[in-house]
Structures are given as C-alpha cells and as structure tokens.
Amino acid sequence: MFSFVDNPEGVSAFIAHVDKCFHTRTPVHIVLLYVETLTYDGVAVLLSAMARFRANRIPFNGDFPHNLDARRIIAGSGFFESLYDTYQTAFREHDSYEPPGNDGVFARRMRRVDSELGARIIQAASRTVWGENRRCTGVQRTLIELMHNTNNHASPSEPGKLDWVLSVNHVQEDHKVAFSFVDYGVGVLRSLDYKPRGSKFFGAIGKLLSRFWPKIMHGGEPEILRLIFDGEMHLTVTGKDYRGRGLPGIYEAFKAGHFSDFVMITNGALYDSRNNTYRELSTPFSGTFIYWTLNPHNRSLPDAFTDTD
Amino acid sequence: MLLRIRTDFSTAPGPRACEEGKHSGEEFRKTVLAPRVRDAIDRKESLLIDLDGTAGYGTSFLEESFGGLIREEGFRLAQLKETIRYKSDDEPELIEEIEAYMSSAEAAVGKERS
Numbered sequence: 545m546f547s548f549v550d551n552p553e554g555v556s557a558f559i560a561h562v563d564k565c566f567h568t569r570t571p572v573h574i575v576l577l578y579v580e581t582l583t584y585d586g587v588a589v590l591l592s593a594m595a596r597f598r599a600n601r602i603p604f605n606g607d608f609p610h611n612l613d614a615r616r617i618i619a620g621s622g623f624f625e626s627l628y629d630t631y632q633t634a635f636r637e638h639d640s641y642e643p644p645g646n647d648g649v650f651a652r653r654m655r656r657v658d659s660e661l662g663a664r665i666i667q668a669a670s671r672t673v674w675g676e677n678r679r680c681t682g683v684q685r686t687l688i689e690l691m692h693n694t695n696n697h698a699s700p701s702e703p704g705k706l707d708w709v710l711s712v713n714h715v716q717e718d719h720k721v722a723f724s725f726v727d728y729g730v731g732v733l734r735s736l737d738y739k740p741r742g743s744k745f746f747g748a749i750g751k752l753l754s755r756f757w758p759k760i761m762h763g764g765e766p767e768i769l770r771l772i773f774d775g776e777m778h779l780t781v782t783g784k785d786y787r788g789r790g791l792p793g794i795y796e797a798f799k800a801g802h803f804s805d806f807v808m809i810t811n812g813a814l815y816d817s818r819n820n821t822y823r824e825l826s827t828p829f830s831g832t833f834i835y836w837t838l839n840p841h842n843r844s845l846p847d848a849f850t851d852t853d
Numbered sequence: 854m855l856l857r858i859r860t861d862f863s864t865a866p867g868p869r870a871c872e873e874g875k876h877s878g879e880e881f882r883k884t885v886l887a888p889r890v891r892d893a894i895d896r897k898e899s900l901l902i903d904l905d906g907t908a909g910y911g912t913s914f915l916e917e918s919f920g921g922l923i924r925e926e927g928f929r930l931a932q933l934k935e936t937i938r939y940k941s942d943d944e945p946e947l948i949e950e951i952e953a954y955m956s957s958a959e960a961a962v963g964k965e966r967s
Binding site: 682688790 | 864865866867869873875905907908909910911912913914916946
C-alpha cells in the first residue's frame with residue numbers, strides 16, 4: 545500500500561531508501577508493479593522525492609502498477625506531467641491552477657506563496673463539497689502557512705529555493721476533497737539546526753529543547769510537535785519572537801472545524817487526528833507532509849468574489 | 854474613515870514579506886494600512902478596518918501588518934487602540950488575534966527601549 549496517511553512506516557522507509565540513492569547519485573528504478581493501493585497523498589510524496597532526481601540529473605525510471613485503480617491514479621494524477629515538465633527548464637514562477645479533470649487530482653510544484661492559487665483551489669473544492677462556490681478561510685490559512693513554511697524554513701540556508709507539491713483529490717460521490725501538501729526540506733523540527741555555523745541561531749533547537757527537557761525526555765519528537773501545536777513551544781527558525789505562529793495557526797483551524805482528518809508527518813513525528821495520537825516514526829521523514837479533508841460539515845462562508853473566478 | 858481590505862487591497866491577502874509572494878502583509882502595511890492610520894490620527898478620526906469578504910488570512914500576514922505598525926512604523930499600542938475599530942463578521946476571532954499581535958509587538962518594543 546503506497547499511502548503516507550495509511551502506511552506511514554512503509555512509505556517513510558521506502559522514501560529513506562530513495563533518499564540514500566539520491567545522496568549517492570545512484571540511478572533508481574521505482575517498482576510500482578505490485579502496488580495494490582496507491583493514494584493521491586502517496587503520489588504527492590513520490591513526486592516530491594523524484595523531482596530532486598530530475599533536478600539534479602540523476603537517472604531514474606519506473607513501472608506502472610498492475611492494479612488498475614492504482615495505475616489510473618498515477619496516470620491521471622499529473623505526476624508525469626509535473627515531473628517531466630517543470631524541471632526541463634528554470635522553475636516557472638507563475639504556474640496556473642487548472643481545475644481537476646475526471647480523475648479529480650491536481651499536483652504541481654510551486655515555490656512562492658500564492659494566495660490567489662489557494663483561493664482558486666478552495667473555490668473548486670467547495671463546488672465538490674457544497675455544490676456551490678464558498679470560502680474556506682481556515683483552509684486558505686493552512687495553504688498560505690504551508691507555502692510560507694516551505695519558502696522560509698524548508699531550506700534555511702537558502703530561503704525560497706525549495707518547492708512544494710500539493711495534491712487535491714475530489715471525491716465527487718462523497719462530496720469530499722482530500723488535500724496533501726509535501727515539502728522535501730529538512731523538516732519542521734530540525735530546521736533550526738540547519739542555520740549556518742557562526743549564525744546566532746545555530747543549534748538553537750538544542751537550547752530551546754533544554755527548556756522543555758523534562759516534558760520531552762520520554763516523548764521525543766512527537767512530544768515536540770504536540771508542544772508546538774498547543775502553543776507551549778514557540779518554534780521559529782528566524783530567532784524573531786514574532787514569527788513561528790504558522791503551525792499553531794493550522795492546528796487551531798483544524799480544532800475550529802475548518803477541516804477534518806488532519807495528519808502531519810515531519811522528521812520522526814507523526815500526528816494523526818483520526819485517532820488523536822502522536823507517535824514516533826521508526827524511519828524519519830526528511831521534510832514536511834500534511835494531509836486534511838474538507839467535507840460538508842466543515843466551516844465555510846458564502847462566496848464573495850465570483851467575479852474574480 | 855473606512856478601510857475595506859477586500860476592495861482597498863486584495864481579496865486574497867498573501868504572505869508576510871514582499872519577496873515571498875503577492876499581496877503580502879508588508880506591502881499592505883506600507884502602502885495602505887500605515888498611511889490610513891496616520892491620516893486618521895492626524896484628522897483625529899477613527900479608522901474602521903473591514904476584514905470581511907476575503908479568501909482568508911495567514912497568521913504571518915496579520916502579524917506583519919498589525920504587529921508591524923508598532924515594530925516598523927513606530928506607532929504605539931495606545932494610539933492604535935484609540936484609533937482603530939474592526940469589522941469581522943466572517944471570523945470574529947480575528948480581532949482578538951490582531952490585538953494579541955499588537956500587544957506582543959508593543960511588549961517587544963518596550964523591552965528593547967528599556
């Protein structure tokens with residue numbers, strides 16, 4: 545099963561193996577032949593991992609799953625178009641959002657924070673969920689914060705140099721839309737330690753953690769994530785106290801009912817709202833992955849800008 | 854005086870800083886918010902900021918806009934509290950959030966000064 549949400553251990557181990565090949569510049573062949581279940585969040589993670597091979601001109605190829613549903617998902621996901629298009633040349637700063645086709649998925653790599661793109665994605669999602677254009681301010685906040693996080697923190701030594709992948713899966717029959725966001729940076733929890741040596745903030749996470757040591761001694765990275773969500777630990781890579789409010793803001797939006805099924809994986813920490821658990825991954829994920837769904841019970845507001853649609 | 858973010862700035866407010874993307878909090882503060890606040894203070898009028906009708910706000914946009922009034926533009930919290938009023942029927946909780954950002958900025962600036 546290639547699903548980061550439902551098989552996080554298996555996928556993170558697979559991605560770690562791909563990572564090892566990337567770092568040694570070893571060509572890879574991705575065998576998807578025996579994958580029985582492939583989800584759109586899995587496609588987003590795979591795209592994010594393989595894009596680096598393309599960008600660094602490391603040869604790779606792969607095969608299609610035997611399973612017809614899995615084959616349909618990867619073929620229709622935009623995976624190949626996104627992987628082969630964009631890295632041919634310089635990254636396109638103004639990629640556009642195309643409403644999903646029959647397969648109902650959108651996956652693109654972007655770099656800048658694009659709030660207008662977020663608004664258009666939400667408008668399309670709202671038509672699947674409510675049958676009309678509506679605004680979802682909590683989802684918009686989440687998209688902005690995630691893009692922002694990638695721009696600022698995913699590669700602390702080179703802000704704005706990494707891109708992100710968003711997959712949007714419209715499940716028409718259930719009036720539900722699932723979102724997966726991936727950035728393949730250093731991960732939220734380790735971003736502080738990547739400040740250049742000599743920087744005032746180098747190794748700041750160690751100092752920060754020492755303040756919370758009694759709480760996290762047995763909880764590890766999942767406990768750090770919980771402390772950040774709950775606003776007890778204010779984590780910012782910049783060292784500026786007024787920053788670092790993005791993750792608590794996303795968690796607040798989830799708690800306020802703006803979206804459902806919130807799952808976050810970063811470094812060795814996994815939070816799954818579906819069973820309200822924080823746990824440690826045996827193979828850490830070097831990046832940030834967030835999943836959530838939108839359904840008719842979530843908060844929304846009447847459309848206010850159809851004229852800009 | 855009225856400042857309606859949806860029509861006077863953008864329906865889709867964006868990131869914190871100009872270099873991060875379009876419709877940033879920094880751009881809003883510099884080109885719209887701070888000049889209007891200054892104008893309102895000069896005229897001894899109140900400024901009603903209408904937050905409704907947008908796609909939504911990131912925390913960094915709000916912090917940079919409103920916390921930045923104190924941190925970057927040199928306004929004081931008491932001045933702003935006296936001048937600014939808010940309308941936020943879409944998300945009433947935004948008002949409390951904005952006020953918290955301004956209070957934190959005032960505390961940080963006060964600490965630097967002392």
